[in-house]
Amino acid sequence: MEDLFAARSQMALSLGFHIIFACIGMVMPFFMATSHYKYLKTGNPLYKDLTKAWSKGVAIFFVTGAVSGTMLSFELGLLWPKFMLHAGPIFGMPFSLEGTAFFIEAIALGFFLYGWGIFKPWFHWFTGVVVGISGLASGILVVAANGWMNSPSGFDYVNGEYLNIDPIQALFNDAWFSQALHMTLAAFTATGFAVAGIHAYMMLKKKNIEFHRKAFRIALIFGGIAALLQPISGDISAKDVAIRQPAKLAAMEAHFKTEKGASLIIGGIPDEEAKEVNYALKIPGALSFLAHGDFESEVIGLDQFPEENHPPVMVTHFAFQIMVGLGMVMMGLALLFFLSNWKKKEWLKENWFLWLFALATPLGFIAVEAGWTVTEVGRQPWIIYEILKTKDAVTPIPGIAYSFYLFSAIYISLALVVTFLLIRQIKAVPESLKEANAESPKPFIANT
């Protein structure tokens, strides 16, 4: 395996792994805080059990996210030293702020997880909210740093040197807002649907239905609202990318030739040699409309870029189609859920309805991975868009393939263990219900 390809694979694997845990780590605290709030308001012990059950899941996901995030802060240098040498001081601002946010999150999590029965109830609740807010802030900051790679700003690039660096301008690069908004909504959608799906499945199994129904509702209210808002954010992102990174948009749409009144291509197999797309559904003018808000406007195609600067079209196009398709499915499911809440309450008890959501469990995360692929592969061959190429940033140490195999083995085993632990947690809920009902005087100890 070639070193560059191995380094890219390792980075993709690491980020693809981390993104799942990061999403769950930043969204689940809000579900917990909602359930915790309901417990404090209503005194219904089911909500307390739910908060505790979720918090155990969060502990497992948080630690996995934290260690994989720690690894990434090293891997940036281990794999891309020439990138970090220049980029570090420029896009370091979001990372230094993120360090603080992450630190606060870890502290607040300590308060929250171990604070049952030690602190005043509302202070304890508040620490849970702080976990969520600081997690969210971390996520937004990291995405802002990625935005800078897509839309570098805050320096002058003169003769290969990075001059007049302004880290604040780099933080507020042109891509930060659209990317951060899209990623935040994606995190809520993916986590909401995944959590709701698991609880829907437990309802189908007829286990502690009341408990799981409460969990299902909380998760889907968050996930459903985010899924309904996501198309708006998607539209903002598309219009933004059309201006900032036309090559990426062209690769997403497999749009080879610059033209006015460009068609939107749905599905199809791009032929990168012949520069055409086969077997696709084409909607005339729609791409021009989506990119620039006008059916007649010109959309720049890949023909405007030298061949060596083309992103891989096939991967980007497929990933984009998967992301949009799954986003639509989840939007439809969200509509169905809100409709049932409003008019058809009996659906919530029917098997077909629960099966729909149970089957949708992984969709959000597949969409997240696909979206991440679009933004990263769609930027290639650049690591800093139109400044530094990925191949020029890779580490000089040979044999990165071995490092890739090693990290693959680690991530695969971690994923297996986390899945195994999660299954055990989900199965164990009924027992902890029994335990919690016979409330022990020292919940702190009982919990350990």
Place this chain on the structure above:
Amino acid sequence: MLYVVIVFLGLSILLYVLMGGADFGAGIVEMTSPAKIRDRVRAITYQTIGPIWEANHMWLIITIVILFVGFPSIYTMLSVHLHIPLVLLLIGIIGRGTAFVFRHYDAVKDDMQRIYNLIFTYSSFVTPLFLGLIFGATVSGNINPDAANFYDSFIHPWFNFFSFSIGLFTVAICGFLAAVFLVGETMEKELKSYLVKRSRIFMIVTVLAGGLVFLAAEVEGIDLVSLLVQEPMTLSILLLATLALVFLWFQIEKGNRKLSRALSGFVVSAILIAFGYHYFPDIIITQSGENLSVFNSSATGKPIETLAWALLIGSLFILPSLFYLLFSFQRSKVVE
């Protein structure tokens, strides 16, 4: 503003060695305890570090961020030439963090516990070993940016006696910090006297490992003795540390836990400060003598200014909440 960043860099490293070190050390104490007492050590370890372990390791992240934002050439040179030990360090970090949480949050307590324990204890040993080794490698003078072959470029910088001796010394320090800390965490007589004995053993090991560092430096031709004979400042700091250690040896049995902890923290801080003072302002000592220091390798202008402000503002949030976290869980244990 560069000085603010340098102070924070030093502080993060110091706090990581103290807090992260005690945290790793808990695993080392568990690993070296006889089987019949290990379960009880494990139980108090969990009570002690459960709520704070994650925060203990954040200092490493802060250190890394300061390095890549403020001193990018240092960060990249370490990343390139110490790639292999860094990867091994990462494996230790992953294994330790996950195993610690998994063993307590696994809903079923079965044979998997033995696997978690194994991973936790071994990675508690391996991680500080490589951490120390990396630290040793940066000052060992074996990093050679112009090296032509694989061995000189990527192996020799860290695969040497001196780096390993620093690694072992770090492990000893971690075990020492943890053992002294854990003494104050139990009221049980038998366990307490066991931990007092352990603390003394780790004190001896720390002193021996410290001697090994000087021996290794002599063998490898690294000038470390000047720290003792030519620099009155470092010599007096180390003498104070030794006195504190002797005092701690006798005081630990009497059981004033605050004093014991303060003394152990002082000993370790003093060692680190003496080393820091000796090498300041250099961070990486290279073979050619063109060392990378916090002055010649720092970013300049706005990146340093914004980093300094971010650290100052960040610490306003972090430090009070961290102290409150430590204080709360210490108090809750006293109440129990």
